[in-house]
Amino acid sequence: MKLPVAELHIHLEGTLEPDMIMELAAKNSIELPYESIEDLKARYSFTNLQSFLDLLYTNLIVLRTSEDFQQATVAYLENAQRSGVRHVELFFDPQAHVERGLSLAEVVAGIRAGLAEGEERWGITHKLIACFWRHAPASDALELLQTLVEEKHPIDGIGLDSSEIGFPPSLFAKVYDYAREHGLHVVAHAGEEGPADYIWQALDLLKVERIDHGIRCVEDRTLVRRLVAEQIPLTVCPLSNVRLRAVDSIHAHPLPQMLEMGLNVSVHSDDPAYFGGYMDANIAAAIKPLGLNAAQLAQLARNSFNSSFLDEATKQKYLAEVQEWADAH
Numbered sequence: 415m416k417l418p419v420a421e422l423h424i425h426l427e428g429t430l431e432p433d434m435i436m437e438l439a440a441k442n443s444i445e446l447p448y449e450s451i452e453d454l455k456a457r458y459s460f461t462n463l464q465s466f467l468d469l470l471y472t473n474l475i476v477l478r479t480s481e482d483f484q485q486a487t488v489a490y491l492e493n494a495q496r497s498g499v500r501h502v503e504l505f506f507d508p509q510a511h512v513e514r515g516l517s518l519a520e521v522v523a524g525i526r527a528g529l530a531e532g533e534e535r536w537g538i539t540h541k542l543i544a545c546f547w548r549h550a551p552a553s554d555a556l557e558l559l560q561t562l563v564e565e566k567h568p569i570d571g572i573g574l575d576s577s578e579i580g581f582p583p584s585l586f587a588k589v590y591d592y593a594r595e596h597g598l599h600v601v602a603h604a605g606e607e608g609p610a611d612y613i614w615q616a617l618d619l620l621k622v623e624r625i626d627h628g629i630r631c632v633e634d635r636t637l638v639r640r641l642v643a644e645q646i647p648l649t650v651c652p653l654s655n656v657r658l659r660a661v662d663s664i665h666a667h668p669l670p671q672m673l674e675m676g677l678n679v680s681v682h683s684d685d686p687a688y689f690g691g692y693m694d695a696n697i698a699a700a701i702k703p704l705g706l707n708a709a710q711l712a713q714l715a716r717n718s719f720n721s722s723f724l725d726e727a728t729k730q731k732y733l734a735e736v737q738e739w740a741d742a743h
């Protein structure tokens with residue numbers, strides 16, 4: 415039995431495997447700037463977050479119809495369930511699709527149809543989180559969020575992603591106020607490449623329930639004390655951090671130290687099609703190079719469910735599965 419986990423940090427656009435990118439491009443008659451799939455694959459080497467985002471945003475244009483979003487979501491969920499995921503809180507970037515002329519309705523309906531299919535086929539429960547681009551004006555994010563809410567598109571929460579440095583969370587305070595006032599869950603990427611101060615801002619100004627990444631918190635002892643005291647969830651993505659060079663190597667990753675400090679960390683895959691693997695590969699990175707034992711892995715899995723936006727009864731059901739895994743290891 416694979417370690418049962420909740421996947422809380424996963425971007426739909428980052429789950430498009432090269433095969434699917436080429437298949438959808440052909441189906442939708444979209445010309446990509448690659449000569450072949452080998453040419454595409456040769457570009458999966460990144461120097462920082464931006465170098466990855468450039469490729470991600472080029473490739474996602476192959477998603478054109480509601481059915482494409484459904485197909486991509488189902489393909490992801492199939493990989494996810496194989497890697498131990500029992501519950502997923504899926505991110506998508508609405509701005510990336512609306513700016514290409516797609517309607518919010520077709521994007522959200524396609525993803526929702528895929529999530530429903532995944533629940534039916536593999537029992538994976540789900541939430542859907544719309545992430546706003548921090549490199550775009552906050553006024554655009556607010557306008558889009560108001561449309562999502564007013565037109566009652568079924569989302570469960572909002573997040574903040576894309577280029578981090580130079581785009582502090584403080585810019586988005588009004589967006590988050592609006593989201594909280596309308597009963598949406600709130601999370602934000604912070605402290606991936608950006609400084610620990612961005613984590614303070616996400617907590618104090620955006621009042622987020624979870625921090626995505628957050629690894630740079632270890633540079634600020636006062637911040638760590640606060641995160642531990644309030645048990646703020648940090649959704650850590652080891653393979654992403656290595657591939658985007660947020661850490662020098664997997665051996666230098668702060669995950670073991672973060673667990674030791676009593677931080678509420680869990681492990682996730684971010685953009686698995688780009689970073690070399692799904693949940694199981696990220697867990698494997700935590701086991702071998704980082705030397706975590708079975709008790710620590712079970713703790714990571716418990717943290718993932720406790721940090722999710724699931725109802726209490728479903729959380730308890732999954733926590734019992736983690737206990738079963740822990741008893742067997």
Ligand SMILES: Nc1ncnc2[nH]cnc12
Pocket residue numbers: 425428463575576577603606654684685
């Ligand atoms: N790791 C990441 N950081 C910021 N934005 C992203 N969009 C997709 N993956 C991301």
Ligand SMILES: [Zn+2]
Pocket residue numbers: 423424425575603626684
């Ligand atoms: Zn991310």
